[in-house]
Amino acid sequence: MEQNSNPELRWEGKVYAKLSGPTADQAWSLLKEFCSLHKWVPSIDTCYKLEGNEGEPGCMRYCAGSVNRSAPAQEVGWSKERLVAFDPAGRSYTYEIVESNKGFGRYTATIRVVPDPEGVAEGCCIEWCFAADPVRGWTRAGFVAFLAKLAQGVAARVEEETIRLGE
Numbered sequence: 001m002e003q004n005s006n007p008e009l010r011w012e013g014k015v016y017a018k019l020s021g022p023t024a025d026q027a028w029s030l031l032k033e034f035c036s037l038h039k040w041v042p043s044i045d046t047c048y049k050l051e052g053n054e055g056e057p058g059c060m061r062y063c064a065g066s067v068n069r070s071a072p073a074q075e076v077g078w079s080k081e082r083l084v085a086f087d088p089a090g091r092s093y094t095y096e097i098v099e100s101n102k103g104f105g106r107y108t109a110t111i112r113v114v115p116d117p118e119g120v121a122e123g124c125c126i127e128w129c130f131a132a133d134p135v136r137g138w139t140r141a142g143f144v145a146f147l148a149k150l151a152q153g154v155a156a157r158v159e160e161e162t163i164r165l166g167e
Contacts, residue, residue, distance in 0.1 A: 011140045014129045017151035018116065022162040024124035028091040028113040030158055031126070034083050035061045042153040050080065059083040060098070077102040084108065103136030126151050126158075 019027055031040060035054055038047040044065040052059035064078040079100035086093045092112035097104045109130040116123040128151050135143055 009134060010131060011134060011143065012129075012131045013140075013144050013147075014127060015144060015148040015151050016128075017126045017148070017155035018123065019126065019155045019159050020123045021159055022124060023122065024091055024113045024115045026162055027124050027126065027158050028088075030161055031111065031113060031154070032088065032091075032093070034059055034086070034093060034095070037061070037063055038065075040154045040157050041065075041150055042157070043150065052083070055083075055086050055088075057083055057085055079104065085110075103138070105133030105135075107132040107135075126155055 033054060035047055035049040038044045044063050046065075047061055047063045050060040050062050059082070061081050061083075062078065063081060064076050066076070077100075079097050079102060081095045082098050084094040084096055090112065091114070092110055094108065094110040096109075097107040107130065109128060112127040112129070114125050114127055116125055128147055130147065132143075134140070138146070
């Protein structure tokens, strides 16, 4: 445990995915449900509530999908995640992984939907901030690239859904 308290051994970062079309409020209306990750992250096949109330700190979700770099022989990578904070006015939530077979130790992330920093009239960005112990089976650069790809996949799905809904 001593090495976990060394900040030099923690991975911290932020990735962005730009959405053209949906406003921050439109994107947030789709992404705000903590237990709907399977709708937005292409590599998540299932996500459901284990306990607690949706949108309230303490809510636990179970997520499973095909990506498991720390144990490639296992077909399914899974995690149990706890909602730590939920801020609808700031269009964000923070969660932590509490149990996983994907090589995680401590991991906390905040998903936030922000207006486009370039000031484009329409559009927004998904911001994914994280702090983690090094993840077994990954390099820091590879992990950040993976999260960036996930964020891009989320952005694409949200754009498709807003078009489908005619928003």
